[in-house]
Amino acid sequence: MSTPDNAISIQNVTKLFWGIEAVSRCSFNINGGTVTGIIGPNGAGKSTLFNLIGGQYIPDYGDILIGEKYVTGFTANQVAQRGLFRTFQVAHEYPRMTLIDNLKIAPINQKGESLLYNLFSSKKIKEEEIIYEKKALEVLKILELDHLKNEQAGFLSGGQKKLLEFGRILMSEPKIVLLDEISAGINRTLMQKLITIIKTINKEKNVTFCVIEHDMDLIKELCNTVIVMTQGSVLAKGTFEEIVKNKEVQEAYLGLEGQ
Ligand SMILES: Nc1ncnc2c1ncn2[C@@H]1O[C@H](COP(=O)(O)OP(=O)(O)O)[C@@H](O)[C@H]1O
Ligand SMILES: [Mg+2]
Incomplete structure (x- = not known):
């Protein structure tokens, strides 16, 4: 059951494309006021999950909650009304x-x-x-x-377009922000600045962030909790330190098998 502290709850969510499960019986909660990282190999279903939460796709099975409210099947505008905004892996600008x-x-x-x-x-x-x-x-x-x-x-360059998209979110009054690989194409200096911006908004405005990232430095520095996805569902959830020590995660994602 969800508690008032929940920003997002994913409950047994499945999304099929042509009969293949892109997201498969996926369940987790994200606590309000946290910064959560989602990592996992390409094709693990991370972006599809954001599309389901953000109202771009409708789940075939399962439910999604924002706070205490069921938002399964809501449109992007309807979830935005509840304060949830997201960036896309490939930025959408005019x-x-x-x-x-x-x-x-x-x-x-x-x-x-x-x-x-x-x-x-x-x-x-x-x-x-x-x-x-x-x-x-x-x-x-x-x-x-x-x-x-x-x-x-x-x-603009690909990286600058992503920053602009993040900027569009900052123009609203977000409560929950989902960022899909925002650091891709952004130089280290600006990325450091982005980390500071996210941390400041998180602390000062209590905005909940959920970030899909490949950059483990960013994940380490930014995230209270890390969720590892493989094959459409959650393989592990914990602190950065717990995740990097996890044997299953090492084998499935970090490529450290046998080390
Ligand atoms: N619109 C779509 N149509 C068909 N298959 C899709 C679509 N979007 C994603 N997929 C498939 O779903 C799986 C998960 O993709 P995705 O969510 O983009 O993974 P990730 O973001 O973790 O790399 C992949 O096998 C991908 O090919
Ligand atoms: Mg993706």
Whole structure:
């Protein structure tokens, strides 16, 4: 049973693609206010799991809860209303829009306000735009992308696009953030900065983070708990130290068999 402390509960979740289980009877809880790492070999089902939590896919079996609320089958917008946001393994940006506009429209998209409402409240829109512009500039500064604010997002490198996507999340008021391989394509200096940003948001705003990562340094430095996935389900869960000592994990993932 879930407790009020649960940010996310995955209960016996299965997702099939053409009859093959990408996620297979997967169960775990993530406690509120923690930073949890998900590691595992390619094809283990990590991104599919994020797609299930984020409302991009619907599970074939099992349930997903955010806090105490069953969100199985919810759309991405519906889970966003509950404060859950995610980045994609391959970033989704608006390539022809500038960086600043990519950020400014994030909270507007999220509200899903009707065109009619917008037409009849242009004064309110103007006021909101000023607030979002200020916030977007702050976010670009944090991510060291402010010098590119008027560039089209399509011209960014893969790593910069991921930072921009993280920035879109920071434009909202997230309670839970899922990051899918955010460090890929980002240099060590910026990655260190990203770790600091995540730690600060986690501590100061009590935002729960769940990160899929291959970089074990990042996992070690950032995560209270590590979940190891193989073949669609959880092989082990524990602290970083417990995980690296675990024989099954060493054999299945870390490639340390016999050492
Ligand atoms: N949209 C899809 N259609 C068909 N198969 C998919 C799809 N998405 C993922 N898969 C398959 O599901 C399995 C898990 O993939 P994925 O969740 O991307 O793994 P990971 O993120 O751990 O590398 C893989 O075998 C992959 O080929
Ligand atoms: Mg993946």
